[in-house]
Amino acid sequence: MAQQDVMIDVQGLGVSFGHGSARVDAVRDVSFQVARGCSYGLVGESGSGKSTVLKALCGLYPLQGGSIAIDGRACIGRRNLDFYRQVQMVFQDPYGSLHPRHTVDRVLREPITIHKLERAESRIREMLVDVGLGLDFRFRYSHQLSGGQRQRVAIARALILKPKILLLDEPTSALDVSVQAEMLNLLHRLREKYDLTYILVSHDLAVVAHMCDRLGVMVNGRMVETLSDVSLLNGQATHPYTRQLINACHGYDRKMIDGFVRYE
Amino acid sequence: MANNEYPQQEQTVDGLRQWLLTTTPCSRLQARAGRSYIAWLSFTRNRLAVIGLGIITLLVLTAVLAPLIAPYHPNVPDLEQRLQTMSMEHWLGTDQLGRDILSRILYGSRLTLYVVVLVAIIAAPLGLVVGTVAGYSGGLVDSVLMRITDIFLAFPKLILALAFVAALGPGIENAIIAIAITSWPPYARIARAETITLRNSDFIVAARLQGAGHIRLIVHHIIPLCLSSVIVRVTLDMAGIILTAAGLGFLGLGAQPPLPEWGAMIAGGRQFLLDQWWVATLPGIAIFIVSLGFNLLGDGLRDVLDPRSGGK
Amino acid sequence: MEPLLTVENLQVSFTSHHRTVDAVRGLSFTMGREKLGIVGESGSGKSVTARAILGLVGSPGKVEAEKLVFDGQDLLAADPATWRSIRGRRIAMVMQDPKFSLNPVMKVGAQIVEACRAHSKMSRTQAREEALAMLRAVQIRNAERVFHLYPHQVSGGMGQRIMIAMMLITSPDLLIADEPTSALDVTVQLQLLAIMDDLVSQQGMGLIFISHDLHLVASFCDRVIIMYGGQVMEVCDAAELQNAGHPYTQGLLSCMPSIDRKQQVLPVLQRQEAWLNKM
Numbered sequence: 001m002a003q004q005d006v007m008i009d010v011q012g013l014g015v016s017f018g019h020g021s022a023r024v025d026a027v028r029d030v031s032f033q034v035a036r037g038c039s040y041g042l043v044g045e046s047g048s049g050k051s052t053v054l055k056a057l058c059g060l061y062p063l064q065g066g067s068i069a070i071d072g073r074a075c076i077g078r079r080n081l082d083f084y085r086q087v088q089m090v091f092q093d094p095y096g097s098l099h100p101r102h103t104v105d106r107v108l109r110e111p112i113t114i115h116k117l118e119r120a121e122s123r124i125r126e127m128l129v130d131v132g133l134g135l136d137f138r139f140r141y142s143h144q145l146s147g148g149q150r151q152r153v154a155i156a157r158a159l160i161l162k163p164k165i166l167l168l169d170e171p172t173s174a175l176d177v178s179v180q181a182e183m184l185n186l187l188h189r190l191r192e193k194y195d196l197t198y199i200l201v202s203h204d205l206a207v208v209a210h211m212c213d214r215l216g217v218m219v220n221g222r223m224v225e226t227l228s229d230v231s232l233l234n235g236q237a238t239h240p241y242t243r244q245l246i247n248a249c250h251g252y253d254r255k256m257i258d259g260f261v262r263y264e
Numbered sequence: 265m266a267n268n269e270y271p272q273q274e275q276t277v278d279g280l281r282q283w284l285l286t287t288t289p290c291s292r293l294q295a296r297a298g299r300s301y302i303a304w305l306s307f308t309r310n311r312l313a314v315i316g317l318g319i320i321t322l323l324v325l326t327a328v329l330a331p332l333i334a335p336y337h338p339n340v341p342d343l344e345q346r347l348q349t350m351s352m353e354h355w356l357g358t359d360q361l362g363r364d365i366l367s368r369i370l371y372g373s374r375l376t377l378y379v380v381v382l383v384a385i386i387a388a389p390l391g392l393v394v395g396t397v398a399g400y401s402g403g404l405v406d407s408v409l410m411r412i413t414d415i416f417l418a419f420p421k422l423i424l425a426l427a428f429v430a431a432l433g434p435g436i437e438n439a440i441i442a443i444a445i446t447s448w449p450p451y452a453r454i455a456r457a458e459t460i461t462l463r464n465s466d467f468i469v470a471a472r473l474q475g476a477g478h479i480r481l482i483v484h485h486i487i488p489l490c491l492s493s494v495i496v497r498v499t500l501d502m503a504g505i506i507l508t509a510a511g512l513g514f515l516g517l518g519a520q521p522p523l524p525e526w527g528a529m530i531a532g533g534r535q536f537l538l539d540q541w542w543v544a545t546l547p548g549i550a551i552f553i554v555s556l557g558f559n560l561l562g563d564g565l566r567d568v569l570d571p572r573s574g575g576k
Numbered sequence: 577m578e579p580l581l582t583v584e585n586l587q588v589s590f591t592s593h594h595r596t597v598d599a600v601r602g603l604s605f606t607m608g609r610e611k612l613g614i615v616g617e618s619g620s621g622k623s624v625t626a627r628a629i630l631g632l633v634g635s636p637g638k639v640e641a642e643k644l645v646f647d648g649q650d651l652l653a654a655d656p657a658t659w660r661s662i663r664g665r666r667i668a669m670v671m672q673d674p675k676f677s678l679n680p681v682m683k684v685g686a687q688i689v690e691a692c693r694a695h696s697k698m699s700r701t702q703a704r705e706e707a708l709a710m711l712r713a714v715q716i717r718n719a720e721r722v723f724h725l726y727p728h729q730v731s732g733g734m735g736q737r738i739m740i741a742m743m744l745i746t747s748p749d750l751l752i753a754d755e756p757t758s759a760l761d762v763t764v765q766l767q768l769l770a771i772m773d774d775l776v777s778q779q780g781m782g783l784i785f786i787s788h789d790l791h792l793v794a795s796f797c798d799r800v801i802i803m804y805g806g807q808v809m810e811v812c813d814a815a816e817l818q819n820a821g822h823p824y825t826q827g828l829l830s831c832m833p834s835i836d837r838k839q840q841v842l843p844v845l846q847r848q849e850a851w852l853n854k855m
Contacts, residue, residue, distance in 0.1 A: 045761040046732065058473055084475040097466035101488050103295050110484075111474040136288045139295035144287055147618070157470070176617045176788045181831035181842040188841065203761050210833030210842070233838060248762040249835050251795030257770040260763050 007165060007197040008034040008057070012066035015049070015056045026052045028221045029066070034214075036164075039191065039198035041208030043245065044218035050201045053218075054167045057199070058089055070165065081115060088158035092170035094150035098142035104128070104153050105138045111161050127156040130193070132186060148179035152186070159190065166191075168200045172207060184211060205245045209233075217242045219263045303568050313564020319557025326373045336364035338371040339522040347540045357542045359533060365542065368524035369550050375525045376554060379440055379509040380502055386444035388498050391451025396482050396490060398452070399459025410456065417449040422508060429517040436525070439518040443508050447501060451494050458490040492569035499562035503555035510551050526551050579606040580750060580782045581629070584643035588624050588806075591636050599624040599637075601806040602853075609749075611776055611783045613797035613814065615790050615828065621806035622786045626752045629784075630669055631659050647749060665695040668743035669752040674735030678727040678742075685711075685723030688742050695746040710741040714771050733764035740768065744775060750782040751775075758787065769796055790817070790828045802828070805852045824851060 015027040027049040034040040042050040055061050057068055059079040068075045070086060091097040098107055108127060112120045128135055131152040142150055151171060158166055168187070172180040184207065191198060202208050208215050209232055217225045217239060225239040237243055241263045247256055283294065284301040308314055326333070336354075341361035348358040356365040398409035425442035432438040462468060463486075471485050512518035513527025521528065526547040533543030588600040600621040605612070614622045628639045631651065644651040646667065654662065671677050679687055688707040689700070698706070711719035714737040727735060736756060743751060753772065757765035773796070776783050787793050793800055794817045802809045802825050810822040820826060827845035 045763070060469065060472075081475045084473060089470070089473050091466045091470065093466055097470050099467045099471075099485060099489075103292065105292060105295075110471065110476070114475050114480065139289040139292060140287070141295065141299065154470070157474075161474070177790070178617050178788075178828060178831050178845040181833075182844050184833065185841050185844065205762070206833045206835045209835045210839070229838060232835065244763060246835060248766055251791050252766060252769055252773075253795065254770060254773060257766050260767060 005035045006033050006069075007036040007038075007071055008032075008040075008199065009069040010053070010057070010066070011068075013053065013056060013068065014063065014065035015052050015061050016064045017061075025064075026221055027056065030216075030218070030221075030223045031066070032216055032223065032226065034197055034199060036197055037191075037195050038214070039200060039212045041212035041215035042199065042201045042218060043203065043205050043208050043215055045203060047220075048218040049221040050218050051169050052221075054089065054169050054199060054201055057167060058087065059083070084163075085115060085161050086163050087165045087167065088161060088163040089167040089169065090151070090154050090158050090171045093174055094147045094154060095174070097154050098150055100142060103139050103141055104133075104145075107142075107153060107157055108160055111157065115161060117161075123160055127160045130159070130190065131156045132182075146179075147175050148182060151175065151183055155186070155190070159194065162194065163196070165197045165199070168198060170202050171200070173202065173204065180207070187211065204249075206249050217245070224263075307564055307568045310564045310567055312560045313567070316557045316560025316562075316564060319553060320561055323373050323377060323554055323557065326370055327377045330370045330374055334364075334367035334370045336367040338363060338368045338524045347536060347543070349540070350542065356546050357540070359529070359543050360536065363524075365529075365546055368529060369526070369547060372524040372526045372529065372547065372550065373554075375436065375519055375523060376506060376509070376551075379436070379443070380505060380558075382440045383444045383447060383505050384498055384502075386440075387448040388451055388494055390444075391448040392455050392487060392490060392494055394448070395452035395455025395457075396459045396486050399456035400463055400478070400482055400486060402463075406456075409452075413449045413452045416446065417453075419446060421446040421504075422511060425508060425512060426515070426517060429512060434517045434520060436519040436523070439509060439512045442512075443505055447505060450501070451497060454493050454497055455490045458493060459486055462486055462489055496562055496566045496569055499558055499565055502558035502562070506551060506555050506558070578648070580608050580647055582606045582643055582645045583629070584641060586625065586628060586639070586641040586644065588621070588628050588633060588637060588639050591638070599806055600628065603803075603806075603808055605801055605808075605811065607782055607784070607799075609776070609780045609782045610799065611773070611785060611797040613793035613800040614784060614786045614803060615788065615793050615800055616803035617788055619805075620803040622803050623754050624806075625803075626669065626754050626784065626786055629752065630663060630667055664691065664743075664748070665746045666748055667750045667752065668746065668748040669754065670736070670739050670743050670756045672755040672758065674727070674732070674739045677739055678735065680727050682726075683723070684725050684727060684730065684738050688738070688745055691742050692745045706745060707741075710745045711738070713744075713775075714738075714741045715767065716741075733760050733768070736760060736768055737771070740771060747779060748781065750784070752784045752786070754786045755788070756785075758789070765792075789832075790825070791832055804847070807852055809851060822851075823848075 010033070011031045013027055013030040014025065016023055016025045018024055030053060032040065042053060044050045052061060056063060059075065070083070075083065105124060108124045109120055112123060117123065124138065125135060128138060133149065133152050133156070137145070137149065142153070145153065171187070172183050175183060187198070188211070190196065198211070200208060200211050209229060212229060214226065214228050215232070216223045217227070219241050225237065225242050227237055227242070231237070237246060240261070244260060284298045286294070286298065289295040289298055341363055343362050345354070345358050345362035346360055348354050350357045354364050354366070356369070358364055359368070394409050394413065398406045424446050425439065428442035428445070429438050468481060468485060471481055476485070509518055510527030510530070513525040514531040516528070516531065519525030519528055529547040530544045533540070533547070536543050583606070584604045586600055586603040587598070589596055589598045603621070603625060614625060616622045624633065627633050629644070629651070631654065633639050641652060646662065649658070649662070678684070685704070685707055688710065689703045692698070692703045692706050708719045708723060711722060716722050716734065716737055722730065722734070722738070730738065740756070751772065757768050760768070772783060775781055785793060785797055794814045797814050799811065800814050800817060801811050802822065804824050809824045810820060812820050817825070817829070820829070824845070824847070827843070830843045831845050833839070833842060
């Protein structure tokens, strides 16, 4: 990977919570690079630290060690407004990520006001059409929307600042499979249209395999294996945990389940 | 022509209803109006709350229109007419100085409303700001602000108000300040509790990730969500505030004569309680009705506004 | 074999102050001691069906059916006392989120013991033994320790195991599982299904498994009912699902991403009003 093409560079990332004997290392020595315009997947169980990596990228958690560089610039400490114009995030729970008293219009206007951008009207209209909602939805409150529609609003909110990087924290796991397909297609289309770089976190290997060019498998805060989508398809995964995840994706099989091991 | 008028009117009413209840509003105004209309519909389903609202509306109207509807001047004594019973001339009788009690009660509603509004304007925002800032900041700021709140909470309301009035001198303004100072801590605690549950929710984190600063987060994102429970609590506290004001008036530390404050009127009438019962009783009934009105209204508002009671 | 549960022409509707919503329209099925899957998107009426079978549809909902018979007992005519003897003891339900189903201020063990003693007379020590045995049966390794934990001290997967243990301790004849695993990790999800599967085959229990994931249901259940808009689109044997004829079933099957092939764009489910019979 040529140096100028690296959009996200994470080296030796460590995040921990608490002090002394109560200290928990949520992420330990995680390194990966994501090229411009690519999408990178992080797979793992809940508690494996995959969402923590995303939040550390956004500056929501302090780093215990390692470094993060976005587009060649190191990110240290508090992030400034420029950082948020480059990096945005979409959350897992579409029911919790929209303000309950704000209309869709207000949700989309908020980032424009914060960043003092112009052409608010046309930006909001354009974004609503882009995420496939249409202008009818502009003045609805979030409780008048379905889960899929809320998630579209959340994506529109993230993209209205025209960022280069979108961090997706389990964006479809709270949705029906049929709505998940629409959402994945939308994310795919938006990535091409805006030349976005994605990091997608999910516990569903199939979703990550569908969306991402490369993926990392996390167990207990460590990255145990990284793979390209092609090698995953060709069955070249080597770590037993990855193989177990691949098996689990093939549905219920009584005999196979007895062979499941917890990786600590 | 005349025949057409009625159905047309009905059509406009129907159209307005539809405009309010539509699921696809096309302007901010319509969205907000529709939301208020739905809240209004669920409020009106609670009959007692509507009665409460009626009482408070009546209080406001009386206060505004007192000079127009009061038959006599409230403060001019007429010693020849003292301690008259209820009659056609004096519907509610007269007091020991011959002043018309109905007129005094009507004018007294102004003082009651004055106390209620000023206390609400001082105490609610103070509590809201202290509570949200404490809850949002956490750590040292939280500890310091909440300990201050605890100190105020530890004073008995009436006693602190008494001490305060004793220090600053009796008068309705000092009584209001005294009541306001003792009534904000509960609002701060409510706002803090709400803020703590909201602080780490996804939509607040999302706003932070858009670059929203602390002040913007508190003012635009957190306060609107704490507001409804504080409004409910303030409304329910109003009865207590009115009673405290009346209590101070009764002790002679609130509104000073000849102001027709209801508590002071009771104090003035207590020596005639056995023979001329109406002098003390009627202002008492006024206090009772208004307090009840605020309590009923508060209960109704809680059903509509407070998300925890399942009113949504 | 006599069917365990017969549902004929089930109708559930909810009336609010401006309109009536038909959540379930004319659902019929019979089941024996087998694993039956009900699949559909949110709003298809699958959860409401489960609640209707348990008599848990409260006001303003209205349940009507031509027949609702459980093991020879007419549920439509059941009085509150009959319901109490059926719910929990004969028909049990595992819900999606264990956090809302466990009492937060009571230790896990005490809750299971209480469930056990509420339905069959036994001493406290005997109930305790039963509860521990049940916790081990749902693959909880140190049952003694978990017995003394509070619900907030256990993980999601563990909480769901505890819920299943609590529901199964009365050995019900029918277990209804309403998306019991969709919030959990894939491997934990499958392990829980295996526990339920073993209990079905060992205790001869009937299981209704409700989910939106058709692939998972197809690999787990014997038969699948596919619901859309409150109506049954199709009923088929799980093994025959790949050949299912209804476009909705086909749509649900193909819209899932697969790790065996790479697609640029996923086929999107096209929903058609015409599938619904006008009532």
